Amino acid sequence: MDTLATSINQFALELSKKLAESAQGKNIFFSSWSISTSLAMVYLGTKGTTAAQMGQVLQFNRDQGVKSSPESGKKRKMEFNSSNSEEIHSDFHTLISEILKPNDDYLLKTANAIYGEKTYPFHNKYLEDMKTYFGAEPQSVNFVEASDQIRKEINSWVERQTEGKIQNLLPDDSVDSTTRMILVNALYFKGIWEHQFLVQNTTEKPFRINETTSKPVQMMFMKKKLQIFHIEKPQAVGLQLYYKSRDLSLLILLPEDINGLVQLEKDITYEKLNEWTSADMMELYEVQLHLPKFKLEDSYDLKSTLSSMGMSDAFSQSKADFSGMSSARNLFLSNVFHKAFVEINEQGTEAAAGTGSEIESRIRVPSIEFNANHPFLFFIRHNKTNSILFYGRLCSP
Incomplete structure (x- = not known):
């Protein structure tokens, strides 16, 4: 399971770099965990080169800890086998069960589904495996004659699954009579802070988009003992904010330079992120934290x-091989749609003061001001499995 979490996190960083190429200066927010999970559902039905390519993009065929090179990539392609695939899906089952465990302290709602044109029926074994590993049931639908009706039905289902937060996942004209198979995935998260921000401390402050432009934002404030980590190259400072019960954390990477985000994104790798955010690198500081409210x-x-x-x-x-999913020829993936939603605000409840926090409060620790008043990266991490659930870049709240 650790290996799978590493693969998902590596995929998150690779995908973020790709999305950043066409979104300079824009906010980015997606759930790598949700996208990986839904693509793995498709991967279960692929064979041959289609499977090898997907395995490589999703980092499933990667030897953990080995630096990637074109030669090792070729080698990994050759080494792909079906037992590896079964192990991956079994690990997904374990990971999904762990992450989606019912919890009173936060709400995590996921909607992952495959919809295939009904003239391309799914194999029974594939349907059984999907239920076993992913708790999902691929749907055979009539894209040929009723594509818009199907689109509306899919949108309604996603909306129900995410408590009404994610609406209109599939825009108008996103499916039509030529659609063969689509993948939809959405994840909604609402968490309560371990230490809440007091609403009366939120004030209007400038957020510096770049050296010449700023905009007024609602800036939250708290003074608390929090975990800080320092990044030397490129210069940045990081902060961990726990959600209640500490199962999940918000990790913020704030470049020291207002224009430092591009360099930070360029330099970041999964290995570096893992090192920066490890428990060894965290130090307790008395932090004066300024963090913008944003949706x-x-x-x-x-x-x-x-x-x-x-x-x-x-x-x-002409090239897709989904023979593990259906015996019909010419089945291919028409599209992958993803939508994610997050809201960061003051809401939360003060954690009950246990002995640990009483002792901690007497320890003298260095103080620091952490002012997130310019673009930064953030991650929401499931701590027990070390899985990045969400990746975000905030350029303009």
Whole structure:
């Protein structure tokens, strides 16, 4: 399971770099965990080169801890086998069960589904495996005659699954009579802080988008003992904010330079992020924290992004091999739609003061001001599994 979490996190960083290429200076927010999970559902039905390409993009075939090179990439392609695939899906089952465990302290709602044109029936074994590993049931639908009705039904289902937070996942004209198979995935998260921000401390402050432009934002404030980590190259400072019960954390990476985000994104790798955010690197500081309130909702049509990352065959009518899913020829993935929503505000409840925090409060610790008043990266992490659930870049609240 650790290996799978590493693969998902590596994929998160690779995908973020790809999305950043076409979104300079814009906010980015997506759930790498949700996208990986839904693509793995498709991967279960692929064979041959289609499977090898997907495995490589999703980092499933990667030897953990080994630096990637073109030669090792070729070797990994050759080494792909079905037992590896079964192990991956079994690990997904364990990971999904752990992350989606019912919890009173936060709300995590996911909606992952595959919809295939009904003239391309799914194999029974594939349907059984999907239920076993993912708790999901691929749907055979009538894209040929009723594509818009199907689109509306899918949108309603996603909306119900995410408590009404994610609406209209599939925009108008996103499916039509030529659609063969689409993948939809959405994840909604609402968490309560371990230490809440007091509403009366929120004031209007400038957020510096760049050296010449700023905009007024609602800036929250708290003074608390929090975990800080320092990044030397490129210069940045990081902060960990726990959600109640400490199962999840918000990790913020704030470049020291107002224009330092581009360099930070360029330099960041999964290995570096893992090192920066490890428990050894965290130090307790008395922090004066300024953090903007913000809401982000982002939609992605991931076909071109995933193709350019190396899994083009899955989207090609002449090359896609989904023989593990259906015996019908010419089945291919028409599109992958993703939408994620997050809201960061003051809400939360003060954690009950246990002995630990009483002792901690007597320890003298260095103080620091952490002023998130210019662009930064943030992650929401499931701590027990070390899985990045969400990746975000805030350029303008």
